[in-house]
Amino acid sequence: MTHNTPVSPRPLRHLSEVHRRVLTAAQLRSHGVSAAELSDQCRTGGPWQLLLPQVVLLHPGPPTSEERLHGALLYASRESAPGVPAQPAAGEPHRPVYAEAMITGLAALTLYGFSSTPPLLSLDRVDVLVPRLRRLRSSGYVRVLRTSGLPTPRAVTGLPVAPVPRALADAVAGLTDADAVRRLLTEAVRGGHCEPAAVVRELTQAKLLTRPHVVDAVDSLLAEGRAVAEDRLYRMVTEHGLPDPVWNVDLRLPGGPHLGGLDAYWPDQAVAVELDTRAPRQDEDALWSEYARKREHLERLGITVVYITPRKLRESTEQQAAVVRTALMASGDRDPAAYVVVLPR
Structure with missing residues (x-):
């Protein structure tokens, strides 16, 4: 037997190429390879080699990167999932299920x-x-x-x-x-x-x-x-054709306290956008309470605050733009906002 000879009695045609080159000892036994044959094939200078414990590389020479990864997964997978499917689907090569x-x-x-x-x-x-x-x-x-x-x-x-x-x-x-x-x-x-x-x-x-x-x-x-x-x-x-806001500003009441920083603000419509970039290593509950207090304070003053997470901004930009546009259009239906001082941050 050589590494090019199909291991019998069950052929490996249903496997993709790399999965024919790296198999476990249990898989080889299920294809009719005895322990003695396996030992002989894996002898020094032989056509096969032991890649990892109970994982065999069916050719001489160094393994490819794909073979190393496949071998690692075969070694680590649960024994109850040997990795060789029983039957191929629609004539396509199978990939093992690494449990x-x-x-x-x-x-x-x-x-x-x-x-x-x-x-x-x-x-x-x-x-x-x-x-x-x-x-x-x-x-x-x-x-x-x-x-x-x-x-x-x-x-x-x-x-x-x-x-x-x-x-x-x-x-x-x-x-x-x-x-x-x-x-x-x-x-x-x-x-x-x-x-x-x-x-x-x-x-x-x-x-x-x-x-x-x-x-x-x-x-x-x-x-x-x-x-x-x-x-x-x-x-x-x-x-998305939104009107230009003022960027990275602080809001204050005239002669009063600091209201907080904003990433974008439309003064005429009293609409603000703030990026929610909280770090999980902080106390999330406490930090969210701070966000909520800030939002409630600004909205009592008639300012609409839209919070956007970086993930939503990346995955659904158009939807987030629609949220901001809706807030800008609705500004005409609200009572005028309190006068606030806008300062660069």
Whole structure:
């Protein structure tokens, strides 16, 4: 038998190419390969090689990046889901179902297209996320990470991959270089992969905000996130034909107290827009109460306040523009607002 010979008695035609090159020992046994045959094929200089414990690469030479990822998932998947579907659908090759395992960390970010992460083949290890109670050890190039609540994976190149915020947290946990951490977090926001709040939430849950270099990177991340959101707000106003507001202002009562800062304000219509860029590491309930008090105070003065989150601004710009336009058009039906002093912020 050679690595080009189909393992019998059940052929592998229904599998995609990479899944014919990397199989578990259990899968090979189910296709008629005895333990003695497997040992002979994996001998030094033989046509097969042991990629990971119980995971076999069916050709000599180094594995490709795709084979390494597939092997890592086969190693980490639950044994009850061997990864080889019984029958193909409509003649199409099958991809295995990797039960309770997904790629995370730097490998995941590279799969998402991050430019600040190393190429897959240059990574010394591939991080795989599994449930906390799984009895599984790190081995070879695979590092096993555990979590009490496994997130819903995203399919990237047909592989289950942890969501970007979780993958970032797992990557950051292994980095001590402040610049590398900052580059990753900044690219996540600037590249539109996720919102800063989701990243901070994951870093908080991972207890990484006790590390000074991570805190510094998060401060840069929040500043980057606000800058991106402000730019999207500006483009929303111009691209959707809204009248020009005054930007980044503070409101005060004449001779009275400070009413708060706003990202955009239309004085003639007494309509304000504020970006909701709360950081989850703060007390969200207390901060939202502060937002609510500010809004109630302004609305008692006759000023309509529209809160927009960066996520809504990114995913439903047209809808948010319609909300602002409606508020501007409705201003003529309201009682005149109190006179306020508008100052640059």
